[in-house]
Each structure stands twice: as structure tokens, then as C-alpha cells.
Amino acid sequence: MTANGAADVFLLDGEPIPFAPGQTVMQAALAAGHYIPHLCFHHDFKPHGSCKVCTVRVDGATTASCTLPAQAGMSVECKADDLEENRRTLVQMLFVEGNHFCPSCEKSGNCLLQAVAYDLGVLDADLDYFFPSRPLDASHPDLLLDFNRCILCELCVRASAEVDGKHVFALSGRGIGKHLIVNAESGRLVDTTVAVTDKAVDVCPVGVIIRKRVGFAVPIGRRRFDARPVSAQALEDAPRRAPPEAAP
Amino acid sequence: MAIDPVSRVEGHGKVTILLDADDRVHQVRLHIVEFRGFEKFVQGRPYWELPVMVQRLCGICPVSHHLAAAKALDVVVGAPKLTPTAEKVRRLMHYGQILQSHALHFFHLASPDLLFGFDSDVGRRNIVGVAAEHPEIARRGVLLRKYGQEVIRVTAGKRVHGTGAIPGGVNKALTEVERSTLLADAYQMIAWARDAVALVKKLHLSNVALYNSFGAFRSNMLSLVAPDGGLDLYHGALRARDAAGTILFDQMSYDRYWDRITEEVKPWSYMKFPFLRELGPEAGWYKVGPLARVQNCDHIPTPFADAERREFVDFGGGQPVHATLAYHWARMIEMLFAAEEIKELLHDDDLLGDDLVVTGERHRRGVGVIEAPRGTLIHHYRLNNNDQVLRANLIVSTTHNNQALNEAIRQVAKRYLDGRKLTEGLLNHVEVAIRAFDPCLSCATHALGKMPLAVELVDAEGKTIDALTS
Known part of the structure; x- marks a missing residue:
């Protein structure tokens, strides 16, 4: 004050x-x-x-x-124009570094990466695609991991550690080799303590952590970003007063 | 002789006409790169993605693949019978697609040939030319297609590549507003579809000699039929007739389609050659699509379309019609059926229900078959215990019609190839024959008003003796 x-x-x-x-x-x-x-x-x-x-x-x-x-x-x-251009490039890089096939992705319409890209006016990649090989982890009976869509935001890592108290997820490797792993000797999700009710499952902003067998149940027109762009929703969702003890 | 490429043949294609030592046509080979890779790259994907993913096979009739995949997965999730709302919403989606696809096929792509003549000015022989000389026909064609696309949008969420069908049901029903909006134009569509049948019938009857003989060949016929033998493009069991119209088998569940249908591989084509097992590869090939369906069924369950079917059957004089150009006539009868069926469905309150999905005992294999605009479409999936696709087998309509297409072109080549010289006329006639089956093989031609053909004439010794590029 x-x-x-x-x-x-x-x-x-x-x-x-x-x-x-x-x-x-x-x-x-x-x-x-x-x-x-x-x-x-x-x-x-x-x-x-x-x-x-x-x-x-x-x-x-x-x-x-x-x-x-x-x-x-x-x-x-x-x-500023240069900052906006850098943002677009960053988003384009995320698209080409993974395998983001929006047309058949069940997260389409609910995906933060897609929504931010649209909001920034990113309509194509303008960069060479990497097409990495990232097999799914479908071992868990109720959850599926599609690593192709990971943007390394670490929200699942933070949620699992800070909210769920489980440390199911982590990032491993460095630089372009960095990738999401799960906390099990087998390396498979089924052998972790993850549960479908975990915050880590809900918080994934893209289509990596997926609840099985419910994809596309929400029709086009009723998906999260069908109604309003992410820029409008972010403001609606923002706390309107300062969160106490929020800063690190 | 090679005609290369037939533009927009699922990417690439060419026609090779093989001459014998006496320079007579003895074989025709239609090369289509029908391989799209979907059977490979769906492997490992979660099964619930399939209806949305595989519909990208096609931009004209994606709903066929969307629904065939969903039907296969209904079996997987233990829902062989859907709720009334789910089944009727899916049927509405499918008949919307039949309407828009048949309208596109006939009005946009085929009618220029039929209205102006096969050898007319290529610059005029397109939908723009039709709009200039027959504005009301072109307008109706555009609006019929638009209506079908709107039916798809309401049921699937988007006009192209929506998400409406999910394993075990649908993700949305109709609102009262959506229903009443579609109903407002439904009767107009039926009237226009009736006129379309009248138009194609008039064209056929105005030159019976040409229409009956052009690219004509006798073959078996295959399609789904309803339990009562009626025409049903969404669901049914397999029926096959021979060229004389005698039923070869009937009410065969498609769950084990491979007991009746198998495929042959030929070294010169990427596309397989399906045939009926009991008749073998030489005699067992068949045609699918409107011409087969309209004659394979015993009746059509809507009055105007059934009256037209009876007239069509009477035209055959007790024998099945095998004229390639009669595909268009049969196609317009089906479009009328679709328009009537849409109207019937829109009057059904089940469309507004909220019981959308059924689940039951899980299975690891599912087969879904539907009558797509171009013909019978088979989707077959096997899954592992983790909900991932292990194997997929898709037999699409154009593959079923593979030998039939080759035969139609062979007949055209035999009739119109004059000596050892390629002509524009021959190329035009080959296009017209292909277009009777499948707009996917020709849409660039009329859409752009130009068909870039590279033609090579090769004699029996393999020597190039002529070349022609349009």
C-alpha cells in the first residue's frame, strides 16, 4: 500500500x-x-x-x-509485436516437438494448448515436425497416458506432489530429451499409486492424462473452449483478490 | 496405353489399357492408391478415438467411416442394440450424408456429362456450366447438398468430421429447435429429390441405347438388407444375388463376413479384389452401391422411393439392370429414399430423448458394416486388454467395386478405342464410366473444369507409339 x-x-x-x-x-x-x-x-x-x-x-x-x-x-x-511473435513461435515449437493431432484428439475443444494457439492466431506450425516416437502407456485400467501430447508444464508433477501427496509424475532427462515419467520401477502407470480422483489427473491442460472410455462424450459446442476463447475464460477464472501466502 | 493420372483418384491413379497383338483391348487395369495407412496407424490407439480418427479417410462421406467404426465398437462395449434415441440420431446422420453425397455425386460431378454430352466442351462441362444453362437444376443440387450437410451438423456437431457417434451410442440428441428447423425444409427436399429422379430417368430414357450399353457388364450384387428384405442403408444383414438376380445368400450376419467374402491380391494394383468365396475369384466378384442395393432389396420402406424402385425394376423387364449409367438413376432413387427417411425420423420424438449410451459386457473384437453412399463398407477391429487397437481391417466401397470398375472401363475401351490412336473422346468416356461409380475418382475434374491427362499408347510389344496430354 x-x-x-x-x-x-x-x-x-x-x-x-x-x-x-x-x-x-x-x-x-x-x-x-x-x-x-x-x-x-x-x-x-x-x-x-x-x-x-x-x-x-x-x-x-x-x-x-x-x-x-x-x-x-x-x-x-x-x-509488443515481438513478444507476441515469440509467444506464437513458442507454441509452434510445442506443436512440432510432440505429436498433436487435434482432429482425432479427444481433448480437442478442451485443450489449453489448442486454445492458446487459436487465441494467439497460430493456425499452422511453420516449422519442421519432429514426429517423435512416444508409445502410449495404457497399462492402467482406468487411465491412459498419451505422451505424444505432453508440453512439460509439470502441472501433473506439482499436483501429484503438492495436492495428492503421491509423487506419481516427474520429468526426466534434459533439453530436448526431457520427458514425463511415472514413479514405478516398471515405468508403467498401473504400478503407481495414481487414482482417477487425483488432482494430477484433472489438471493436465492437454491430452496426456486421459480417463479411459469417455473420450468424445461431450459434443461439439459444449466443450470448454467452444463458448469463449481462453483469454476470456482465464479472466473469469482468476481470483479477484490477492491470494494470501500465494507467492513462493 | 496408359491414361495417367486420373485426377483426384484418392491421390493418384491411372488407367492402363492393354492391347493384344491384333491391337484389340484385352485387359484394363485401373490403378488407385487406395492405401491410406489407417489400418496401420490406428494400431496402439485407444479404441474410442476410432470413429473420429478413421472418418478422415474421406472428405465426401466421412460419416460412413464414423458410423461403421462406431458400429464395430458398439460390439466391443457390449451394446449391439442402442437406445432408440441413439439409433435414430445415427440413422438421421447417415441419411443426411446419403442425401448430401448423392446430391454432390449427381449434380456437381455427373450431371455435366449427362446434360451436355460426354464430348462437349470441357470448359463448360462442370457445375458452373450447369448453373449457367440449367440454373434451377444447379441451385437445387447445391441446396439438397447443403440440407444434408446441415442434418450432419445437427447430429454430429460439424458438417464435416464431427463427433456425434461414440461407442455404445451418441453424444447428443436433437433439440426441438433443431428438429423444427430441419423439418421446415424436409418436404421441399423430398419434392426436389423426386424431380431429380425424374430428371435422371428422362436422360436415361431419352437415349436408352447409349445408357443401357455404355460400360455395361453383368456381375453379382452385394448389399445389406433389412430383416424383411427392405432397403436399409444403416444396418442389416448381407444379401448377394447373381447377375440374373437369383439370391446366392441372404440374411447373413456380417459378424463373420470373412466366411463369405475374401480378397485377392494382384501384383499390378495396391487395391485388393474382393470376391464371394463360394464362387471363387473368377466368378465371385460383384458390384456394390446404389445399382446393387436398389435391385438387391425387395422393397424400399418409403412410398415415393419404392414407387420409383418398382419403375426401375420394371425397366429391367424381369432381369437386373447392369447398365453402368443406371447407377445414377438408382442413386437418385436412394437420394429420394434418404429425403423421405429424414422426414420420417424428424417426426419421431425419440430424436429428442436423453438416453444416449448403452454399455454391457466387453469384447475384444468388433465388426461394423454400413451401406456408404458408394456401397458396402466394412470396419473390423481387434483390441488388446488395455483398450488399444491391435489390428484393423477396412474394406471400403471402392475396393468392393474394384473389379466392377475395371470391367466398366474395359467395356468402354473396347467400344471407343479406335485403332492405335488415343483420342480425347476415349478419355472422356473412361472418365464418365469411373464417375458413375465414384466421385472420389473424379471430383477434381468437374470441380475445376479441367482434367490434366497424360496419355501413353503402348503396343503389345511394350513400345510407346503415341502420347497425349490434355
Whole structure:
């Protein structure tokens, strides 16, 4: 708070954004009704800063807005052409690094990657596809892992550890070799402690962690992003006041 | 002689006409790259993806693959009988597709040949030319197709490549608004479909000698029929007749289709040659699609279409009609049936129900068969215990018609090939024969008004003696 009792503010593309102590630029922006594109950020979890789609510029330096603490008086640039272009490229890279076949994917219409891509105007990849070979893990009776669609956001990793208390999921490897693994000697999901009711199952923003035998049960027109674009929904879902103890 | 390529033949295709030492046509080989890879790349995928994934086989009749896969998976999830709502929504989707596909096939792709003549100016012989000279015919063709596409959108969520059918049922019923909106135009569609039958009949009867003989060949016929022998394009059992119309087998469950149908591989084609086991590969090949279906059934369960069927059968004079161009006549009778069936279904309150899905005892194998616009379509899947596809076998309509297509082209080549010289006229006639069966083999031609043909004339010793590119 300022000395006269008013909320502290920073500037986002020239607009004053009020914030509470401990809020990040992303949290404050969403709470104030300003959408910053993002993939790995989730209100229920500590900011992670890995996807870089939310990258903004402050004083000439670029940084992930989901991990950047808001500070009074700072001037944050978000909608610059070069930043938007970088976001599109990042999303395109995610598409080509995995195998994202939206036409036959049951997550289509409910997929954050697809929704963000549409919102950013990404209509093709513009890059060579990697076409990696990533066999499914269908060993579990009620869940299926389709690693082809993983964007390494670590939301399942965080949810399993922080909410479910199970540590079922983890990322292994480095760089382009990084991939999702499960916590079982066999390497198979059936041998983990995962349950269909786990937060980790629900939180997957793409089509990696799938409940079996229910795909396409929701008709076109009633899927999550059929009604409104992700930019509108992110604002609706954002907490409107500062979450206590939210920051790391 | 090679005609290469027949544009938009599932990607590539050509016709090779083999001459004997006396320069007479002795064999025709239609090469189509029908291999699409789906049987391979669905392996390992979860089964519930199949209806959405495999429909990408085709952009004209994706609903056929969508529903054939869903029917196969109904067996897998233990739901051989669906709820009334689910079955009727699926039927509505299918008849919407029959309507739009048959309208596209006839009005957009075939009618230019029939209205203007096979050798007429290629620049005019397309739907744009039809619109200029016969605007009302073209307009109705476009609107019939549009209506069928709208039926598909309401039932499947999208006009092309929707998601409506799921294993064991459907994911949506109709709303009252959707039903009343479709009903508002349903009777107009029936009227236009009746006129379409009248048009194609008039064309056929105006030049019976040509229409009856062009590309004509005798063959067995195969299709699904309803338990009472009636025409049913969504579900039924297999019936086959020989060329004289005698029933070879009837009411055979398609669950074990391989007991009756098997396929032969020939070294010169990617496409297999199915035949009826009991008759062998030489005598057992057959035709599928409208011409087979309309004559294979005992009746059509809607009044206007059945009256037209009777007239068609009477035209045969007690013998099955085997004229290749009669495919169009039969096709328009089926389009009328589809329009009537859509109207009937739209009056059924079951379409508005909310009991959408059935499940039961799981199975690891499922066969689904449907009568697609071009003919009988078989989907066969085997799964592992983890819900993944182990193997898939798809026998599509064009494959069933493979030998029939070759035979139709052979008849045309025998009649229209003059000596050792290729002519535009011959090429046009070959196209017309192919187009009677399958628009997938010709849609670029009329859509663009141009068919780029590279033609090579090779004598019996394998020597190229002429070449022609249009």
C-alpha cells in the first residue's frame, strides 16, 4: 500500500494495475482483468515459469510474468509485436516437438494448448515436425497416458506432489530429451499409486492424462473452449483478490 | 496405353489399357492408391478415438467411416442394440450424408456429362456450366447438398468430421429447435429429390441405347438388407444375388463376413479384389452401391422411393439392370429414399430423448458394416486388454467395386478405342464410366473444369507409339 492507503500499482502496457504484496505480475494482471497468455501457470499452484509463453519485458529485459513479483512503479510491456511473435513461435515449437493431432484428439475443444494457439492466431506450425516416437502407456485400467501430447508444464508433477501427496509424475532427462515419467520401477502407470480422483489427473491442460472410455462424450459446442476463447475464460477464472501466502 | 493420372483418384491413379497383338483391348487395369495407412496407424490407439480418427479417410462421406467404426465398437462395449434415441440420431446422420453425397455425386460431378454430352466442351462441362444453362437444376443440387450437410451438423456437431457417434451410442440428441428447423425444409427436399429422379430417368430414357450399353457388364450384387428384405442403408444383414438376380445368400450376419467374402491380391494394383468365396475369384466378384442395393432389396420402406424402385425394376423387364449409367438413376432413387427417411425420423420424438449410451459386457473384437453412399463398407477391429487397437481391417466401397470398375472401363475401351490412336473422346468416356461409380475418382475434374491427362499408347510389344496430354 502507498503511504496514503491506496493500492500499489504498476503499469501493464501503460495501464495501471493494482496489486497486493506478494502477487506476481501475472496474478495481478489477471485479477485486474488483463489477460497474459500462459500455459504452465495455474492459480492453484506455485508459479513455475517454464513455458515462457507469458514472457513480458521490463526495463528492456524479458522475463516470465508468472514468476515476476509485482513492484510499484514498474512498467511492464506485454502486447509488443515481438513478444507476441515469440509467444506464437513458442507454441509452434510445442506443436512440432510432440505429436498433436487435434482432429482425432479427444481433448480437442478442451485443450489449453489448442486454445492458446487459436487465441494467439497460430493456425499452422511453420516449422519442421519432429514426429517423435512416444508409445502410449495404457497399462492402467482406468487411465491412459498419451505422451505424444505432453508440453512439460509439470502441472501433473506439482499436483501429484503438492495436492495428492503421491509423487506419481516427474520429468526426466534434459533439453530436448526431457520427458514425463511415472514413479514405478516398471515405468508403467498401473504400478503407481495414481487414482482417477487425483488432482494430477484433472489438471493436465492437454491430452496426456486421459480417463479411459469417455473420450468424445461431450459434443461439439459444449466443450470448454467452444463458448469463449481462453483469454476470456482465464479472466473469469482468476481470483479477484490477492491470494494470501500465494507467492513462493 | 496408359491414361495417367486420373485426377483426384484418392491421390493418384491411372488407367492402363492393354492391347493384344491384333491391337484389340484385352485387359484394363485401373490403378488407385487406395492405401491410406489407417489400418496401420490406428494400431496402439485407444479404441474410442476410432470413429473420429478413421472418418478422415474421406472428405465426401466421412460419416460412413464414423458410423461403421462406431458400429464395430458398439460390439466391443457390449451394446449391439442402442437406445432408440441413439439409433435414430445415427440413422438421421447417415441419411443426411446419403442425401448430401448423392446430391454432390449427381449434380456437381455427373450431371455435366449427362446434360451436355460426354464430348462437349470441357470448359463448360462442370457445375458452373450447369448453373449457367440449367440454373434451377444447379441451385437445387447445391441446396439438397447443403440440407444434408446441415442434418450432419445437427447430429454430429460439424458438417464435416464431427463427433456425434461414440461407442455404445451418441453424444447428443436433437433439440426441438433443431428438429423444427430441419423439418421446415424436409418436404421441399423430398419434392426436389423426386424431380431429380425424374430428371435422371428422362436422360436415361431419352437415349436408352447409349445408357443401357455404355460400360455395361453383368456381375453379382452385394448389399445389406433389412430383416424383411427392405432397403436399409444403416444396418442389416448381407444379401448377394447373381447377375440374373437369383439370391446366392441372404440374411447373413456380417459378424463373420470373412466366411463369405475374401480378397485377392494382384501384383499390378495396391487395391485388393474382393470376391464371394463360394464362387471363387473368377466368378465371385460383384458390384456394390446404389445399382446393387436398389435391385438387391425387395422393397424400399418409403412410398415415393419404392414407387420409383418398382419403375426401375420394371425397366429391367424381369432381369437386373447392369447398365453402368443406371447407377445414377438408382442413386437418385436412394437420394429420394434418404429425403423421405429424414422426414420420417424428424417426426419421431425419440430424436429428442436423453438416453444416449448403452454399455454391457466387453469384447475384444468388433465388426461394423454400413451401406456408404458408394456401397458396402466394412470396419473390423481387434483390441488388446488395455483398450488399444491391435489390428484393423477396412474394406471400403471402392475396393468392393474394384473389379466392377475395371470391367466398366474395359467395356468402354473396347467400344471407343479406335485403332492405335488415343483420342480425347476415349478419355472422356473412361472418365464418365469411373464417375458413375465414384466421385472420389473424379471430383477434381468437374470441380475445376479441367482434367490434366497424360496419355501413353503402348503396343503389345511394350513400345510407346503415341502420347497425349490434355
